[in-house]
Amino acid sequence: MLIKERKIPLVILILEALCRRLSPNHPKYQEIQEELGRRRAGFQGEVAFDYYLRFLPKDKYMILHDLNLPDGDYNCQIDTLLISPEYALIIEIKNMAGKLVFDTENEQFIQINNEREKGYPYPITQAERHQEYLRKLLKEHKYPNIPIEYEVVISNSYSTYVVTGKNTHKVKPRVCKADVFQKKISYFENQHTKPVLEARDLRKLCRLLMKMNTVPTSYILRKYGINKHNLSIGVFCPCCSYFPMIEKRAKWFCPSCKTYSKDAHISALMDYFLLIDSQITNQQFRDFCHITSPHTSKRFLISANLSYDPETKKGRSYSPKTIPW
DSSP: OEEEOOOSOHHHHHHHHHHHHBOTTSTTHHHHHHHHHHHHHHHHHHHHHHHHHTTSOTTTOEEEEEEEEEETTEEEEEEEEEEOSSOEEEEEEEOOOSEEEEETTTTEEEEEETTEEEEEOOHHHHHHHHHHHHHHHHHHTTOOOOOEEEEEEEOOTTOEEEEESTTHHHHGGGEEEGGGHHHHHHHHHHHOOSOOSOHHHHHHHHHHHHHHOOOOTTHHHHHTTOOGGGBOOSOOOTTTOOSOOEEETTEEEOTTTOOEESSTHHHHHHHHHHHTOSOEEHHHHHHHHTOOOHHHHHHHHHHTTOBOOTTOOTTOEEBOSSSOO
């Protein structure tokens, strides 16, 4: 049963907003662009892998895609989590071209593509951290001690991989190509035949994970050492991307392509919620979008279908009903 469908990850939306609002001359801009490219490729690989999940036994597994669970100042990001009454399976998906090397002796993950080598974080260690995180979470919330497995799945059908080093025998069973994933499922099902979680426990656990699922808006900025003063403010033109647009009589005018827009501020609000804060005041909105009139600003905010307390007059805050909004 699909509990959390796969959508464009919030981290990708945050990185896209950051690239729009950060100067290309910023020393971290290129690094951010590279991470955005990797995450987009990763998302494409996750979508491609979803094809193989169709072959899972119906109604046996709870499926949660792209979980972001709080872990102190960081977050535990799981590409796909399968939960059954007998066991849970963490799936880390890698959509990478060329030859992939799992060096078990030095705990390194290397991509060799077009005669170039590049190192990446070791996915086995990453999966083990997520495994330990879930064990602690289940214990903290007094769930039965269900076995938690993990598998690194290579979704690029044209890539190859090799596992090397003295711990090959431990790691090799934890890696597979997407087209043989069903065999791995059969293996885990044969290993775990005794039900541990009842149906109500499964539903309760899924509700807990969905409630916890979030990405702090400041996570990416903190990662790259960027504060809000590094970000460009203003409203982008939806036609030519020029900014800042000029507010004229409750509309937005673009000095570059001479077009008007009634709702160009919506994208600016989205960037604000993704990068700065999950709520905004009239004053903050005016500052961010270069609006002079508090009355015009209020009209824009109310028409944007945001949540707010109608009883609050002074210092009222507006927030999106969901993120992404």
